[in-house]
């Protein structure tokens with residue numbers, strides 16, 4: 189069932205680059221029968237960029253690998269624009285990162301009635317925030333719009349006539365890292381993506397920096413020469429949505445401090461729909477902590493000293 193076609197093939201045609209050989213991958217398998225992909229076997233190398241540090245590093249790694257394989261012309265960068273959920277300047281920064289390497293850049297977003305439809309709009313409409321179990325924010329606002337870009341790129345490539353008798357091969361490249369969460373650590377860094385594939389295209393996912401530490405990511409960015417978003421130097425550890433349901437408490441408080449107007453809008457929605465931003469944390473709590481007015485729970489002295497004793501004991505084991 190997996191198929192192939194062409195994606196960046198229009199550019200490939202212009203540059204006289206050969207299409208990959210018409211050898212189909214067995215159903216359910218990656219195009220390359222190895223732990224990492226042969227980039228030259230794909231028609232399109234699509235890098236999803238949030239403009240965050242992991243995207244910066246994975247884009248740099250992809251560019252180096254694509255240059256080595258003489259297929260840099262097949263790389264396309266895509267960013268799903270999340271509107272006011274994102275930090276200021278993020279879509280422009282993603283475009284800047286792509287331009288640094290001379291790559292084609294695609295911007296996509298979810299729309300309703302011709303208008304940008306956002307995560308906050310949707311939370312209010314359905315009366316619920318997303319959660320780790322119901323991550324409609326990722327599936328509907330990132331993955332879905334990016335799949336429409338894949339569909340368009342595949343159509344472009346098929347229209348060139350370069351890919352015939354097989355589906356277009358798309359390598360979907362993301363900066364996911366194992367150390368970010370237990371769920372991510374269980375994933376395979378190179379795998380067939382059945383949900384994104386169909387009779388016209390075969391899509392494999394690849395996470396080129398899957399095993400990397402945060403320190404390694406920053407080291408790579410220093411040598412890459414691309415500009416990180418200023419939110420990092422303002423205290424954020426990640427550049428996800430400004431107020432992400434999966435963020436650490438420290439990042440949420442920092443984000444609310446840096447974006448008080450947006451935090452207030454989230455709190456208003458929380459009030460109206462009567463659903464806490466997160467089971468363990470309301471937006472009102474986050475705002476209170478950001479403004480330094482959160483009620484603190486002080487441990488009475490005896491408990492404090494016994495807690496300190498327990499920590500000491502644990503440290504001696």
Ligand code: SF4
Pocket residue numbers: 318323325326329330428429431432433434435
């Ligand atoms: S960054 Fe957080 S809130 Fe935004 S789409 Fe991803 S999981 Fe959802």
